[in-house]
Amino acid sequence: MKLMLKLLSLLVTSAVLLPGVKAQSYPEKSVRLIVPWPAGGAADAVGRAVAASLTSDLGKTVYVENIAGAGGNIGTQQFIRSAPDGYTLLLATSSTNSANPYLYKKTGFDPVKDFTPVASLGVIPSVLVVPAASPFKTPRDVISAAKAAPGKLAYGSGGIGNSAHLAGELFKSVAKVDLTHVPYKGSGPALTDVMGGQLDLMFDTGAFPYVKGGKIRALAVAAEKRNPLIPDVPTFEELGIKGMIMNAWYGVAAPAGTPAPVVTKLNAAVNEALKSGVLAKRLVDIGAEVRAGSPEDFSKFWRAELARYDGLVKLTGATLD
Numbered sequence: 001m002k003l004m005l006k007l008l009s010l011l012v013t014s015a016v017l018l019p020g021v022k023a024q025s026y027p028e029k030s031v032r033l034i035v036p037w038p039a040g041g042a043a044d045a046v047g048r049a050v051a052a053s054l055t056s057d058l059g060k061t062v063y064v065e066n067i068a069g070a071g072g073n074i075g076t077q078q079f080i081r082s083a084p085d086g087y088t089l090l091l092a093t094s095s096t097n098s099a100n101p102y103l104y105k106k107t108g109f110d111p112v113k114d115f116t117p118v119a120s121l122g123v124i125p126s127v128l129v130v131p132a133a134s135p136f137k138t139p140r141d142v143i144s145a146a147k148a149a150p151g152k153l154a155y156g157s158g159g160i161g162n163s164a165h166l167a168g169e170l171f172k173s174v175a176k177v178d179l180t181h182v183p184y185k186g187s188g189p190a191l192t193d194v195m196g197g198q199l200d201l202m203f204d205t206g207a208f209p210y211v212k213g214g215k216i217r218a219l220a221v222a223a224e225k226r227n228p229l230i231p232d233v234p235t236f237e238e239l240g241i242k243g244m245i246m247n248a249w250y251g252v253a254a255p256a257g258t259p260a261p262v263v264t265k266l267n268a269a270v271n272e273a274l275k276s277g278v279l280a281k282r283l284v285d286i287g288a289e290v291r292a293g294s295p296e297d298f299s300k301f302w303r304a305e306l307a308r309y310d311g312l313v314k315l316t317g318a319t320l321d
Contacts, residue, residue, distance in 0.1 A: 026086055026261075026265060027058055027059075027060040027086065028060070029060060030060055030061040030062070030087075031054070031060060031062040031063075031086070032062075032063060032087065032089070033047055033050060033051050033054075033063065033065070033089045033091060034065050034076075034079045034088065034089070034090050034091065035064050035066050035067075035075070035091045036066075036067055036069075036074065036075025036076050036079070036090070036091070036093075036096055037066065037072060037091075037093075038066060042205075042206055042286060043250070045286070046091065046121065048064050049283070050062075050091065050121070050270070050279055051063060051064050052278050053277055053278055053279040054266075054269055054270070054273065056273075056277075057269040057272055057273060058269055070104075071095060071100055071104070071161075072093065072100065073107050073108055073109075075090075076090065076096055076097075076107070076108070076109055077107075077108040077109060079253075079255065080108075080109045080115070080255055080256070084116070084256060084257035084258040084259075085258065085262070086254060086258055086265075086266065088254075088255065089118070089252055089253065089254055089266070090252070091250060091252065092115070092117075092251045092252065092253040092302075093248065093249065093250055093251075094163065094247070094248045094250075094309070095162075095163065097251075097305075098111075098249075098302075098305040098308070098309040099161060099166070099312075099313060101306065101309075102309060102314070103161040103313055103318060103319060103320045104319075104320050105319070111306055112302075112303065112306070114255070114256050115253045115254075115256060115302075116253060116254040116256055116258045116295070117251065117253055117295050117299040118263055118266050118267055118270065118298065119251060119252050119266065119271060119292070119293070119295065120250075120251045120291045120292070120293050120298040120301060121249075121250040121252065121270070121274070121279075121283060121290070121291065122249070122250055122274075122288035122289055122290045122291050123223075123247045123248070123249045123288060124205040124247055124248045124250075124286060124289075125205065125221050125222050125223035125246070125247045125289075126163065126164070126167040126204060126205050126221075126222040126246040126247060126248075127203070127204060127205070127207050127208070127211065127218050127220070127222070127227075127230070128142070128171070128201060128202075128219045128220045128222070128236075129191075129194060129201065129202055129203075129204060129207045129217065129218050130142075130200065130201045130216065130219060131194055131197045131199075131200075131217070132195070132215060132216055132217055133197065134201075134217060136200075136201070137217075138239065139175075139220045139236065139241060140239070141219075142200075142201060143175045143177055146175070146177035146179055147177055150178035151178045151180050152180070153179050153200040153201065154180040154181075154200050154201075155168045155179050155180070155181060155182065155199065155200065155201045155202055156182045156183075156190030156194060156199045156202045157184065157187070157190055157202070157203075158183075158184060158186045158187035158188075158190060159183045159184065159186070160183050160318050161313065161320055162183070163246065163247075164190065164202060164203050164204055166309075166313070166315075166316060167203030167222060168181060168202075168203050169315050170243075170246055170312060170315065171244060173315055174241060174242065174243045175241065187204055187206060190204075191204055191207060191216075194216055195210065195215045195216055203246065205247065206286070208227070208229045208230065208286065211230055212229065212230065218230055218233045219233070220233065220234055220235060220241070221234070221235045222236055222244050222245055222246040223235055223245065223247065224237065224245065227287055227289075230287075249301075250283075251298055251302070252266065252270055254266070267294065267295050271292040274290050275292075
């Protein structure tokens with residue numbers, strides 16, 4: 001009887017210690033990073049930089065799997081069905097993880113309960129841009145023209161509910177103007193029409209290279225502070241236009257229930273990669289403000305963004321079902 005009790009005690013002790021042992025040896029095999037967007041876009045570029053950096057830091061291959069569709073919902077649905085063991089991660093984005101829960105009646109996932117926040121990567125602010133030959137030199141010029149001819153000025157976006165759409169509607173609200181929204185099948189074509197003069201303006205997170213190349217003119221940054229890539233461009237706040245904060249964010253998430261020691265190890269690896277190397281350079285090159293921090297920091301930020309996007313989507317009245 002004593003022998004049986006001793007064996008039972010050993011089994012219970014082993015069961016308790018097993019998660020810790022696994023976490024200490026993690027990773028023992030390759031890790032999949034799901035990017036719920038097509039290859040070739042900004043999210044894909046960030047995801048591949050994350051994968052390369054984690055491969056170096058963790059000593060095991062981290063590879064990207066693009067699972068696109070339904071604004072990121074399809075890839076995210078597959079992600080939440082994965083085992084919570086640290087071997088499947090998600091490139092979380094503001095579109096999928098902040099806006100979609102309010103844009104779609106059914107996303108196929110709970111925006112909080114189905115995820116374990118691992119680490120924030122960075123935030124990219126929207127920039128108000130106009131054609132290089134535009135007569136508008138400041139946001140005040142845009143506001144004056146819009147008030148003189150309501151609905152005449154047109155702004156583009158990558159589609160209903162896209163961050164550029166939400167930014168445009170936010171601007172209409174804070175500036176109390178009427179602009180016409182022209183949705184495109186992606187931000188790229190819309191930005192092309194801004195450069196060609198077919199659109200009057202746009203709020204975009206991917207405009208930095210074109211601003212630096214002189215193909216479009218930036219009037220203001222929708223952030224709390226100026227962006228190092230375009231330091232001469234003021235923020236809306238500096239210009240006295242309050243409440244104009246709009247951005248896109250990226251982060252790394254694991255499925256709900258992932259062991260805390262695994263999350264801690266992944267968080268440390270991401271934060272180390274954000275200090276230097278491929279990931280840090282990639283984020284800075286696309287205009288991102290790098291934001292390292294703990295899983296708790298990311299969780300707090302994530303929840304705050306969900307609340308903020310709830311208000312933004314209500315402001316636009318946008319739905320995608």
